[in-house]
Amino acid sequence: IQSTDVSASxxxxxxxxxxxxxxxxxxxxxxxxxxxxxxxxxxxxxxTRGCFIEPHDDLAFKHxxxxxxxxxxxxxxxxxxxxxxxxxxxxxxGGCFLDHTTGICHxxxxxxxxxxxxxxxxxxxxxxxxxxxxxxxxxxxSPAPLEDPPRSLxxxxxxxxxxxxxxxxxxxxxxxxxxxxxxxxx
Numbered sequence: 001i002q003s004t005d006v007s008a009s010x011x012x013x014x015x016x017x018x019x020x021x022x023x024x025x026x027x028x029x030x031x032x033x034x035x036x037x038x039x040x041x042x043x044x045x046x047x048t049r050g051c052f053i054e055p056h057d058d059l060a061f062k063h064x065x066x067x068x069x070x071x072x073x074x075x076x077x078x079x080x081x082x083x084x085x086x087x088x089x090x091x092x093x094g095g096c097f098l099d100h101t102t103g104i105c106h107x108x109x110x111x112x113x114x115x116x117x118x119x120x121x122x123x124x125x126x127x128x129x130x131x132x133x134x135x136x137x138x139x140x141x142s143p144a145p146l147e148d149p150p151r152s153l154x155x156x157x158x159x160x161x162x163x164x165x166x167x168x169x170x171x172x173x174x175x176x177x178x179x180x181x182x183x184x185x186x
Contacts, residue, residue: 057118
């Protein structure tokens, strides 16, 4: 996946920006207007053949500078949003949003939007076509505490030992086969 950060508003684009950059900034401004009381950070993405995103839940934290006060605060992803821009798309081309909570596979059809509360387990299926798939994706953030909430999974019994041993072995061997595949972890 190739992505471009276009989180700036249209008024902050460089003077030599392209019409495409201006259009993307306009869409981002429109998406941000859906939740004006929250901080929104969005970017444009292009998926190509073989690209996918492994299952993940989008939970993350980010330090964001308040332009008015100059103060940097810690924020948490609250709502994820994806807007799709490729015409004539169908599920058999891949690149679909698979929601593990419901089992529903959303085809990235032109001019559609998917939004969900974070955390939520999901993935993007492997792209099976040479066509590019374009989207704008990102998150609305809310203020977060200074400390991360605990996310550790306590494994019990021999199954837990086997899982920890397997992960330790992967770290010792270096990159796993998964890292050789084209992906973006969000």
